[in-house]
Amino acid sequence: MAKKATTTSTSSAIIDLTGEEMLSTSGASSLLGITSQWLRQLSANGYIPEAIKGKYPLVAVVQGYVRSLKDEERRSSKVAADSGLKAARQREVELRIGKEEGRLVDMEDVEAIVSNVFATLRAELTGIPAAVTRDVKLRAEIEKGLNGAFARSQGKFREAGEALRSGSDPLGADGENDS
Structure with missing residues (x-):
């Protein structure tokens, strides 16, 4: 057997606003979720009309409050954009x-x-083994040592350049810079 759908009737009030409805200061403040002091400030800033005998027009209060929120949002985004631009200009000046x-x-x-310095140094030092000895084996050992020193130095230079580009310490985490 199938269950029968039940319906519940709820009454909802629909209010037609004529534009003449008035709210007390406390009523308008409560409606907007703001203090009565802030409500008076909105009035002083021209977002909502001044109270007439302590009452505010309902529609004007809501519209004025929405307008004030939109203006505040525009101001905030403009300030943020200006702040970002100012920071970029300041960074540019500092770099210059x-x-x-x-x-x-x-x-x-x-x-x-x-x-350039490494190339000059290498060119100068590669002639030393031949100038120091005629012994081919000893000369080969000296050249091997020099080539190793150049390779290690070149590797350290490459690592230091990569560290500088990434913002790290070019001398390494432990601060050593020997080979």
Whole structure:
């Protein structure tokens, strides 16, 4: 056997507003969820009309309050945008000053300089084994040692560059910078 659907009748009041309904200060404050002092401030700021014999027009109160909320939202988003722009400009100025004072340098310039110095040093040092000894085995050992030192130095330079780019300590977590 199928159950029969039951319906419950609820009465809801529909109010037709004529625009002439008036609210007391406490009624308007309660309706909007604000203090009566804030309600008076909204009136002073021109969002809602002034009270007439302690009463406010209902429709004007609600519309004025909504308008004040929208204006506040616009002001807040404008302030946030202005703040972001101001912070970006400040950062740009700080970077420019840092570069002019020599505290900031372009990583590409640093890499080019260090690469140039390494190339010059390598060119100078590669002639030392031949100048020091005619012993081929000893010369090969010296060259092997120099090549190892260059490879380790090049690796450390690469790691330091990556650390600088990521904002980490270029000398490593333990502060050591020896090979």
